Amino acid sequence: MSELNVLLEAFKQTEYPLPGHGNRDVKVLQEAFANVADDLESDMYGNGKIIEDFQAKMAAYLGKEAAVFFPSGTMAQQIALRIWCDEKGVKKVAYHPLSHLEIHEEHALKELHQIEPVLLADKSRVIHLEDVVGMDEEIACLLLELPQREIGGQLPDYQTLEVISAFCREKGIKLHLDGARLFEIVPYYQKSAAEICALFDSVYISFYKGIGGIAGAILTGEKAFTEKSKVWKRRHGGDLISLYPYIISADYYFEQRISKMAQYLEEAKELAALYHQCHAVETNPAVPVSNMFHVHISVSKQALEPILLAVYEETGVGLTSYLREVSEKECYFEVSIGDRYGAVPKERVREAFKLLDEKIKAMKE
Incomplete structure (x- = not known):
């Protein structure tokens, strides 16, 4: 051994x-399903009351117009960046050198979508306004990960987020939030999740990290954006025949742990x-x-x-x-x-x- x-x-x-x-074993799913009615209908290929209700619930909580449930955050974020690149006609996005997309996804953005990353900031710190202002390349979207997991969960101060958001909107750059751990930073910023998300054009959140669900993610933004994401979700094979085990566990543990x-x-x-x-x-x-x-x-x-x-x-x-x-x-x-x-x-x-x-x-x- x-x-x-x-x-x-x-x-x-x-x-x-x-x-x-605790242990990520079958008990996690059993607890989530303990009080679920036997006649609860499953979702089917992205449609149905169970998925639509949860998407509406998350959109409201995050202060966005609409939301789409994905089986994985990796899928959701690649799709978000693809949409923003297609809209602007620019195949470049910027993010931190230790972003999940850069070090854990086998260069999927480039291989699947022909999108080139522009890496901002030193590996040891978060992205600052100067990093964004100092870019000499045109990009379609800037991705910020809050907190920056690979450097211990560091965060920029809230004022920095506000000025970066304002700069991006002035320059026509879309701002995307890798909010895999968004719920966990709300107490530090002393802002609601919706207030934080208001600074961003699109937001991804995870349900298996701080929430502790089985798997699954939400991608949220304006309805025109989320409708496009549904098309790409189908193209990526993300419309499984049913996602309800993930949705039920996500909703259950969200209610158990968000407070x-x-x-x-x-x-x-x-x-x-x-x-x-x-x-x-x-x-x-x-x-x-x-x-x-x-x-x-x-x-x-x-x-x-x-x-x-x-x-x-x-x-x-x-x-x-x-x-x-x-x-x-x-x-x-x-x-x-x-x-x-x-x-x-x-x-x-x-x-x-x-x-x-x-x-x-x-x-x-």
Whole structure:
């Protein structure tokens, strides 16, 4: 068994794993369906009351004219950018160098849609107004990811979003929101989801991240835009005969967790502060701005793994299921707070971090 699997298996066996909502097993679907009527009719190829009602509900919540449910956010975002490029007759879009489209989709925009990306900003920070104003290429659309997941969930300040939005509208550039984690940033900005979305021409949100559903996404904007997206959804094979398992779980967990986002943020801040008390540990951001952050430890991956295994065994508290190597002397992992953290006794958490600090210090001496 690989070292990664050893850590994963040890994490699974802990009594008190800290991140996430819980195991992504069949119980997630069973809970969502527990009170669903037996005679509820399914959707059929993108039509039907169940999908149409949920789309209308999400459009209203996000303050947009219309919304379309997609089986995946990858599909939804490629389609959004294709529509904006076709409308302007320009096959270029701009986004962060660590955007999901750039590093996780096998260059799908270029291969499927012949769209060229323009990469903005340094990899270590979010996009600033100067990056947008300083572009020397014509683009159809600018994509902003809020929060920027690959750099710990960093966010620009709200005023920056407002001035970027105003600039784009003045210059005829469409502004698209990669809002996979939109719900999770609402408490930090102290704005409603609709207020944030008003700055953007199109918005994508996910239902399996902070919400914790099975899968699925919403793409929203003006009705003319969403009608075009339906055509592209069919072209991409996204109109499955039925999507109701995803829709029911999305709606159920949306109702269960949307009111908890402020709690998750405060718990993320609390947990980050505990990491800061440990030797050779930093978080990015230093103070979380959503329910997620990255933990960087100035210890090699090989040296840290047995320390974590010992902490798990002695305290029953699980911190992470994996480590990613930064260099020979540093590794990191991501933390996303969900329902689990609040259920862990505080004394057990403090015990785990005290032991983690002691063991890192002993290893460093």
